[in-house]
Amino acid sequence: MNELAVPLNHLLFLSGLLFSIGMLGVMIRRNIIFILMSIEVMLNACALAFVGAGAHWGQPDGQVMYVMILSIAAAEVAVGLGLVLQIQRRFKTLDMDQANRMRG
């Protein structure tokens, strides 16, 4: 496995690309579930960047960071989906733009 000749910036390009796609998803979609999915994509992009950097430096820290990001993502999704269920029950819609009672 050791003659992998991939320059670091290609990997960072990939994670950057994924990050911007995730960001785009959050901005575009109005359904909360899709937004949560986009957030997962962004977090995954960061995880990829960390693992890549870890591999580049040959340290386990990258993967430790990956584990932490994983747990954060999991917790977030749990609470997020719980909220989604409540919102579906309370507002009967998942459209994020409906939620604009507070303004000014």
Added chain:
Amino acid sequence: MLETTIFYISAAVALAATILAMTRTNAIHALIYLIVSLLAIAVIFFVVGAPFAAALEVVIYAGAIMVLFVFVIMMLNLGEEGDARERKWLEPSIWIGPATLSVVLLIELIFLIGSVEGQVSQGVVSAKMVGISLFGPYVLAVELASMLLLAGMVGAFHLGRRLLEKRA
């Protein structure tokens, strides 16, 4: 030499899957594409020399989190009228603005990251090494992660409880 090509193939697959995931109107289709993209990334992890991370990615990320999503979507049974509504929400007028923004963001990132040199893989960082550092310097981090998950659980429990009572 093989690994490099595998890396680029899986990168392409990941990118394509994510883009498709973002643009699908049907939640389930989007979810499936997302799982495909996660698996592609797991392959990259493996290639890059982080087998433990790859395994985690497949088992937990694709396995647990995405499955959770499927449960919720099924529970909400968005169904057909959900798709029509999604399509309406996706006319060009909505996503043109954010699209330009993220393109600009992308160009900036490419510029900024472009100048980095150095190869990615310095050899395999085995699960053993990760385990040692996890329970070496990062022992407190693990404890804190557990607290974090506890918080997530309590939060989910609180938000979900009312539902169960209603249903039961």
Added chain:
Amino acid sequence: MTLSKLIALAPILILSITIIVLVLHASLKRDHKSAWYVSALGLLITIWGSYYASGYAQQVTVLLKVDNWGLLFSALIVVSTLTTLAISRDVFLAEGNRKEEYYLLILLSTLGAIVLCQSSHIVSLLLGMELMGIAVYAMIAFPEEDALPLEASIKYLILSACASAMLLFGFALLYAATGDLSYAGIGSKVASAYESNPMLVVAGTAMVLSGIGFKLSLVPFHMWTPDVYEGAPTPVTNFLATVSKGAMFVALTRLFLDGKFYQFPSLIVALTLISVASMLVGNLLALRQENVKRLLAYSSIAHFGYLLMVIVGFSSLKETGEILNLGRDALTFYLAAYILSTLAAIAVVANVVGEKTAHIEAFTGLFWKQPLQAAALMVAMLSFAGIPLTAGFMGKFYLITLGLDAGLWLLLSGLIIGSAIGIYYYLRLIFAMSSPLGDPSVVPSKHSLSWRDALAFVLLLSVLYMGSWPQPFIDFAGV
């Protein structure tokens, strides 16, 4: 993990034990009142713990660096949580059914905040921040029936998730450039990394700054604050305004100082821009705000704009060490003053308005209805405005001294213009409170001194005491 290291971690350990006890307690007997007492007791012991740990200041594993400065702020955070507990007593007691998850969440969040205060490593920063965040999402949406908390909670979740993603990506780039995750490591390697690939380092810091900027609700990232503060129940707003922002700012200072980020001119320019923008936008937004909670949200944006001045000040003070701790003292004093004043202000809002919308009409004639509450709110407002004899003034005094030493003319003028605008809306509230309501004959009802008045009185005294007799606090903070 030697014994002395464990003692150094006293506050964190005690709090975790309390959490576990609470969980067990929930399984045995679902009683709301006893849960409140357990958590209050736990918090008191934590304060004692942080005082006790101050003797054992040391670097505990690569993750946490326990020092007096961190412990001071941990104590302050625990005090804020205690006040939040005190306020939330009757908010949730009224609902009758079993709601003790609330206390669990509060303790978890406080634990996250304390970790954040003492973190010296990216992982502990991340975990602390996320632990604090996740617990707060559920707390905001605690009364899950009514609409506003849900809306506030989902907004906060999504936005804070994005911010964390930005933060993470920034740290990833930094890690890619420097190869080390602890602040000290970054600090030592960042200069050399800057030579080899400056782009990565600068991009990393920019993204980190944006992530943290969100948490501190600085200008381009401030938009969530008013909605979340208004939507969340009042005790949670108090928690958000004091604990989450305070801990985050301490973490930012540690990252900035140990990570030696002050070398990068781009970061300093960015920080200056954010700071001036926050000062002006925060004050301007609050100018004609009718809802008191939203008003406090905007004023907190402005105050963190002022606080950022200290961080920018560090960049020009780095040469002479002596002035460095002037910057640290200024930061400590202003943050402590801000936290105390916010506690006082929101405590009174909770006492007077409870969960109804905190519109300014509810406060008209408060002087004559509830004089003690009105006095506490007035002192809090004056402290925000920076009128002498209040803690806020001493904070502003420090800020201006620092601004003059570091020569931050733009920020100083921003401070002056901001506080000039600020006086208007703080005074507007005081004027509303002092305007005579219909019948002047109503003499304040001589109800017994309820604990709410006691709480308001204690907070009032502490704000005045810190303002009029700051010397003991300066000695303690400066140590």
Added chain:
Amino acid sequence: MTDYIWLIPILPLISSITLMLGSAYLGRSVIATLGVGSVGLAAVLTGALAYNFLHAPEPIHVVYWTWMQVGQFDPSIAFYFDGLTLVMMSVITGVGFLIHLFSSEFMEHDNSYARYFAYLNMFVAAMLILVLADNLLLMYLGWEGVGTCSYLLVGFWYQHSANGRAARKAFIVTRIGDTAMAIGLLVLFTELGTLNIQDLVAAAQAKWQVGDVIPLLICVLLLAGAAGKSAQLPLHTWLPDAMAGPTPVSALIHAATMVTAGVYLIARTHGLFLLSPDAMTVVAVVGLLTSLVAAFTALAQHDIKRILAYSTISQIGYMFLALGVGAWTAGVFHLMTHAFFKALLFLGSGAIIHCLHHEHDIFKMGGLRSRMPVTFWSFLIGSAALAALPLTSGFFSKDLILLQAYQQANIGPLLWVGGLGGALLTAIYSFRLVFIVFFGHANTSPDREIGWRMAIPLILLCALSLIGGYFSLPVEKVFPIDDNQHPDQWVELVSISIPIFGVFLAYLLFLGRQLDPGFLIESASGRWLKQFWYSGWKIDRLYDLALVNPYYWIATIARNEPVDKFYQSIVITNQTLNAALSKMQTGRMRGYIVSMVIGLIGFLGLSLFFVAGAV
């Protein structure tokens, strides 16, 4: 003898204060005795003072306490009494007493009787302080005090706002003169370091030679002050309007005392004026012009008091003329005689108004010769003295002035001719008044006869007007001895004959009607000329257009604080910014995300810019 000199001004002052405080509790007779008595007592004391001054004629200087002492500036409250002060004091207290007696009956039926006497006594006290002051600052105190009392007295019947406006006009115009005088004081103190009159005159003579610029400046400023108070040309418009006050007030203030304060000031500081000859010529010219202008205006007036007011302005013009040519004694002498006959005329007109239930227009009066004999004879003697007919006191003083004016160095004869013209006009308008009011058919009939308290002052003043000419003023030590060698015979003869010719002309024009002025008045230019003179050469109109209206206009425009507009603009910008920013808080999360991304792009761009720039 000198120790009770402070009593003279204090007596009227105390009586005025008691009258002010106790006005509600005192009966009418008590008020009258108090008011008139205090001035009478002062007159007696002045008489005693005069008696022993004539025997031992050296000036008395009494210092009571230093008013204020700041560094080198230490004016003190001190009195300086010499011949000139004696003359002035005797005029003030003497004529003042008579006028007080007259007004005790004249104002009998007025309901604020006490307030009237309080003001009148306050006025006499202020005038005495002015005259007795040893330094210019104390004189300034008297000066302003007199101005204030004239304001209070002219606006005595405050119920009609017209009187209030006249009083305000009097005060403000004199105030302009006083400010000029104050500036003169400032220059004096800065240059000479003292305000004490005797010291500053000595110091001035030591410091400057004749013809220097600074003495000229000081003298012009003092002249402006004098012109303001004595209603000379530029600042004379207030006196005719000041007739709105009760007539005895006009008699006391606008004939005998206050208006002569300007003359006293110049006489007292003649040492300074001697230092700048052209200042003296200015004084002379101002005097002459004023007398001519006032004389012409008096000719066209209908109101009896306005005629006398303009004649006062004209006569004081003569005094200024005398001072301008250096005839100090003649000036002061004319001041004294003028006080007698002008007070007489005013009191006479007061009597007429009193009896003809407040009728002022002379053409509505007529034929009063038989019904009011005392008033007729007093008017006749007064007018004779005014016109300077031989044997009257006016003749001696005016003649002296004209002779001295003739001998003046460069423009002497010109001044003399002007003076003669003035004398002619004075004769005409004075006797026009007499003929119209007392001869011709009777339009109105007086409803009551004047009591003894009005008759005695008239009679006494008639006597004084006649024998006044023979008094010799004890001022030889005060003024430098003027070598008045007699001009050739014909000059004297002409100056004697002109007034007689004037009276004859008045007789033709107004009584005998032989010389019918009809053709003159009907013609267009004639009518315009009459209107022009009637309105006081349109000077009043000029001041309104140039100063008063613009001031009103600016005040009304600036009423609502133009500077505040600046601060309002700040508030408005804040509010518009607030509106704009709070519009951005749409409540939709999408907006928040976009602003976060924009913030991120901004910072990345900033770092890119820096790094790209640096690398």
Added chain:
Amino acid sequence: MVLVNLILILLLGGVVAAVSERVSSTTPRQVALLVIVLAFLYLVSELSGLDSLNQLQPSTPNDPNSWLIHFKASWIPAFGISIEFALDGLSLLMVLLTLVLGAIAVSASWTDITERHGFFEANLLWTIAGVLGVFMALDLFLFFLFWEVMLIPMYFLIAIWGHENRGYAAMKFFIFTQASGLLMLVATLALVAVYRDSMGHYSFSYFDLLNTPMAKNTAWWLMLGFFVAFVVKLPGFPFHTWLPDAHTQAPTAGSVILAGILLKTGAYGLIRFTVPLFPDAALEFSNVALTLGVAGIIYGAVLAFGQTDFKRLVAYSSVSHMGFILLGVYAWNELALQGAVMQMVAHGFSTAALFMIAGSLQERLHTREMPKMSGLWQSMPRMGAMAMFFVLASLGLPGLGNFVAEFLVLLGLFQVNPWLTVLASMGLITGAIYSLMLMQRSFQGEPNPQLETKTLTDFGSRELLTMAVMVIALVVLGIYPQPVLDIAQMTIASTLKFGLPGAMP
């Protein structure tokens, strides 16, 4: 300790007055009067013993023990901040004026406060305590503290008991002073920073900061900071727009205190801090300040003339009179300074009286609009007489205090800038115009038919007594001002040496 006790008496007095409302609605005002008289007697008894006062020996600014009373206790040693009070000639005069006017303010609002009497009197006493603090504090931090704290009770006086538009007026008053106060705070801290750089340790004491060496343009900027803060409070020409609003909306006692004492804190600040701390910067700046002063005089007079509101007219007259003080201070020689101090004292009395009259008019007629009230002398002769006296005082009738002040200022200024003096003396004329207009529009002229004269009660004995105090004060100041001049001389003689080299020593 004397000075601290003085302030404590007033503070505690305020609390007692607030509490005493429970007894009955009239006791608070008696308590307030008692407290002020007590404080006055306490001060006088303490001072009579002082021989340094009897021999009027001068107090040099930079050595504290030459002052009458000096008290110093450390407060925040980390920054060299100490509770430092000191009293010398100038501050003694101001303290006495404050106490006397305080008593007058209490008697002025004897009947016209209808609600919350206790809290009103408490605010009154606290404002006075704040002002005393300003006059006596000599630690710049403490001075700034009192400078801001005295605003709060004053704000409440206007905001709670004010008239119809009180919210706006109180807000404007507070923001103007507070924002400019902030400038002063920055200037003070910069001064202390410069002091620390040169001396190595922090100190906020006036005595140490007096002769800190600093670069020319820093001195200029710092002086500007102080100057703006004090000129806003004075009020000087361009910064005066808060005064008319604050005065028209304030209750009678509020206006009396605002005009009588609070304006003097600005003037006191100029004499004590702005010029001695930055002498050469003040010299350069004097021309600008003088032109501002003259502009203030003429602008205030013209605007006063245009007003239809009685109180607003008197407020603008204060702007005009304060212009003289600005001239007096920046001419910076003995005559001008004595004139400025005398104006501070005399103006205090004359405007306090005019505002009392305005207040009693408002109490009786429920309006301040002059067109609605002409010919009042008819029905209220005593008030008319008093109004006439104080109008004459305010237009500078010789023999009364204001004339002595204005003449000294003009005399002092003439030696520095003759042409400006001529312009300033225009103020005498314009002053006469608006003052007499005030009398004409309100007390003289045809009685207004709408006012049914029978309901108008004239001045009672209490009001007459208060007025008598002020009449006597003004007459004594006019005829025999030497005691006040000597006390002021104690400060001015030595402060002059610190200031810019005035023409006259």
